[in-house]
Amino acid sequence: MKTCPFVISLPHCAGRVPVGIRQRMAISDKEIEDAVDHGTYEIFSGKIFSGPRVQEVLAARYSRLFCDLNRSPRNRGYKGVVPETDYKGRHIFHPGMYPDDATIENWIMHYFRPWHERLEKAVFSPGVMGLFDCHSLNGIGPVAAPDAGRKRKDVIISNNGGKSGQSDPESGDPTCPVHVVEIVEAAFLRAGFSTAVNDPYTGGFITVHYGRRLVRQGAFALQIEMNQDLYLDPATERCDFQKTAFVAGRAQAAFEEIARRLA
Secondary structure, eight states: OOOEEEEEEETTOOOOOOHHHHTTBOSOHHHHHHTSOTTHHHHHSSSSSSOOOEEEEEEOOSOTTTSOTTSOTTOOSTTSSSOSBOTTSOBOBOTTOSOOHHHHHHHIIIIIHHHHHHHHHHHTSTTOOEEEEEEEEOSBBOTTSTTBTOBOOSEEEEOSSOTTSOOBTTTBSOSSOHHHHHHHHHHHHHTTOOEEESSSOOOOHHHHHHHHHHHHTTOEEEEEEEEGGGTEETTTTEEOHHHHHHHHHHHHHHHHHHHHHHO
């Protein structure tokens, strides 16, 4: 099988925090680890288990909690590029230690922009057909989520559109044509996953920022969310080796089918 003509981004796969920034933080090491999209590196990078063979994988090196690669650098809200709270509502920084504008700009320059420069170069390289921005999510929607308390599907496919991938007037232009969404969903279904489209999430900054440009060039971008219940050990909240390898193999089969059908 030739390399699939796709780029994969993993913006939330890491939990590393530089020492100087870590000293500002009020949350524990375990709480920092909670913010990692567990399993995404193992399943989608192809570097640990039999993950998909793609043209390039861009994996984050640092935690989203001080520089979120999936937020606009202009977003300075409490859930912006430098968030004030984590996804359980805990304050990330000690009182008085949230960075000022100059520090935020410095973090963006050193941590955000270099990663996105590499991603942009990869995404717009010759022969690339699509970008998959890959994440993982809890099996049940948490309290602050749009689907709070609801059991989630195995794979969520998002293109900034409606429940069938069609254009949604409230969201703007989709990042992937409907027929490609249908091909991707069918491939994951055949690989044994249950699926949903744009439910509960429709895609983040990376999908929208790059996707609209890609669509104009005849390519696409999709956000993929993998359900952590498929492979996390509930006792340790860490990846179960055998389950994760099995999921990675099924994901590889899906990507290979997508590449064949789009060729």
